[in-house]
Amino acid sequence: MNQHIKIAVLGGGGRTGQYLVNHLLEKGYSLKILLRNLPISDESSDPFILNLSNPLVEIVTGDAVCFDDIKRLLFDCQAIISTVGQRPGEPMVASSATENILKAMNEYGIHRYILVAGINIDTPFDKKGSQTKAATEWMKNTFPEIHTDRAKSYDLLTKSDVEWTLVRLPMIEYSDEILAAQASIVDCPGAGISTKNIAIFLEEQLSDKTYIRKAPFLYNI
Numbered sequence: 001m002n003q004h005i006k007i008a009v010l011g012g013g014g015r016t017g018q019y020l021v022n023h024l025l026e027k028g029y030s031l032k033i034l035l036r037n038l039p040i041s042d043e044s045s046d047p048f049i050l051n052l053s054n055p056l057v058e059i060v061t062g063d064a065v066c067f068d069d070i071k072r073l074l075f076d077c078q079a080i081i082s083t084v085g086q087r088p089g090e091p092m093v094a095s096s097a098t099e100n101i102l103k104a105m106n107e108y109g110i111h112r113y114i115l116v117a118g119i120n121i122d123t124p125f126d127k128k129g130s131q132t133k134a135a136t137e138w139m140k141n142t143f144p145e146i147h148t149d150r151a152k153s154y155d156l157l158t159k160s161d162v163e164w165t166l167v168r169l170p171m172i173e174y175s176d177e178i179l180a181a182q183a184s185i186v187d188c189p190g191a192g193i194s195t196k197n198i199a200i201f202l203e204e205q206l207s208d209k210t211y212i213r214k215a216p217f218l219y220n221i
């Protein structure tokens with residue numbers, strides 16, 4: 001089906017990333033997944049653990065803040081999807097990962113980069129309602145370093161030549177449930193989004209050009 005398309009996945013071992021990996025494999029893509037550590041699990045029925053031994057999966061052990069690791073990850077890939085998230089006490093990851101990815105994309109001639117962030121990112125196209133504005137202010141005041149780092153990542157994207165899509169998410173609900181969902185480039189009137197909806201939307205962006213160089217909010221309605 002899509003085996004000839006190889007996707008580099010970052011954050012694939014995380015809570016949202018596992019749904020994404022499972023969904024991409026259902027769709028038949030070949031994957032290179034960056035993991036800092038291999039998951040330890042006795043849960044042989046866990047679909048994510050089972051999928052890591054899928055012949056369409058290649059694990060790349062490494063860190064998103066290391067350019068050489070990103071180069072090994074992106075080699076031979078046609079697109080990148082990232083659900084990388086900040087871990088407490090670690091160096092800021094969002095802008096470093098984006099900087100490394102953009103540089104490696106440029107070296108390899110890869111065009112498509114799809115990533116996620118929170119609804120606190122501001123863009124010049126926003127018409128944020130009071131709920132989204134309040135969430136943005138809360139994030140700015142509570143996690144200023146993470147907020148600034150995410151904004152820097154957005155800035156790097158807008159200055160690049162690549163076909164990026166930054167998907168802005170409200171509270172994630174970790175669920176296999178497919179609910180009604182909507183995307184908007186101006187505001188996020190929904191309070192939550194299911195992980196399965198995120199996985200579906202991210203995969204759709206591989207072929208859909210609607211949100212190229214845009215930062216849609218995605219939410220359940």
Ligand SMILES: NC(=O)c1ccc[n+]([C@@H]2O[C@H](COP(=O)([O-])OP(=O)(O)OC[C@H]3O[C@@H](n4cnc5c(N)ncnc54)[C@H](OP(=O)(O)O)[C@@H]3O)[C@@H](O)[C@H]2O)c1
Pocket residue numbers: 010011012013014015016017034035036037062063064065083084085086087093116117118119169170171172173
């Ligand atoms: N949770 C929410 O409600 C919410 C809302 C809006 C947006 N978001 C965003 O959505 C994304 C996914 O959220 P989540 O809750 O699924 O995140 P998560 O479970 O915390 O997963 C984050 C992933 O990023 C990886 N990671 C972090 N630093 C890394 C590095 N330096 N190199 C390589 N991998 C690294 C982690 O790997 P390790 O296991 O090795 O640490 C993990 O796989 C994040 O960007 C988050 O900010 C979340």
